[in-house]
Amino acid sequence: MTETTYKPVVVWSKPEAERAGTPLLVLFHGYLSNEQDLMGLVPGLPAESTVAAVRAPVALGPGYTWFPLMHEADFSLEKVTKAAADLWSWLDSVKDRHSSVSLLGFSMGMAVATALLRHRPAEIAAVVGLSGFAVPAGGDAFFDDEAVKAARPPLFWGQDQADPVISADKVEFTHAWANEHVDLTKVLYAGIGHGVSAQELAHVKEFLTYKVLNA
Template identity: 40%
Template structure:
């Protein structure tokens, strides 16, 4: 059984400032760590308490949420185990936060969508950056419930991304159309990373789906490098 180590989580605000704030959970990509995506915190809505988690499995110099197998088509069982670990950690927070949302990059994006499958009504939105949905035949019943709820999802990717296979992108686009209230955005020339335009679009999306929580007007940097 994998677990989230709460002592390794990087937060955007001190513990004394978290109570009563909406929570945004960051899930990094494979080979990365909790110190990566937390760099986006200054460019995301400041109303959130932002928590960047470390994945439980070692991978090179970083960590992963589940083992790598076929690119874009991992075995769903360890993805479910990672999702269960995140949900178990969230359970420890009690009612500290009035809402919970997800932002995942690459493998963390796939985990975000798997979390929606497990608990579709628990999350206000999920932002999936350069990620994909895991093919999971056993999720038919969960997907039916997800389609009933249709949570808000932002799916952003670059058209020059050579990491996520095109069949995984096609699968994700079709799946989101059937199961979520999704906003899809493609960024010309962007490889496997995050751009200013994407952050701007993400903030606008967050503002719409979390009203009256609004996006901060802080200008994002020209580009943001995110480790896979």
């Protein structure tokens, strides 16, 4: 039996003929959502980038999930790393057509984006996390946090301190991990709850323009 490359459901902002040589920005949606959810952000992102929004692999309720919620009995780090490893398999099939690869994750999608970064940090130009979190590595060798710390890749993290979804322990861990390992740009937004504001999206565009496009 031959191993086949993982092929997730992906929606693209540009037709294939217009993607070559452009910076790739991959979007990861949140829990119970789908690949269309974050495409509404595209008009507010750098026009030079090709945006690819990926569907999580596990169908659940009205949408999809990357892995079980962390407080659920069937959660495991193995399920997190399996999702990330599969995504790297897909990224390896597309990344060479692009000038760089950056990642943007909303909510649970930020956990996915940071897991990808923590596996092969040298290959990721920048990460954006919106109303999300990173997962504790628990000693799993998949997470090469020492390599992340050495590289100090740029990470933008936008959050409302009153976010009703992301628990305080997740925020506390993520803040501690980010301060130690990445070049962190952390911005607090009052009144956005578990969402994304126009002001935040403008900050994300500025961050990507400066860190990825060097403009």
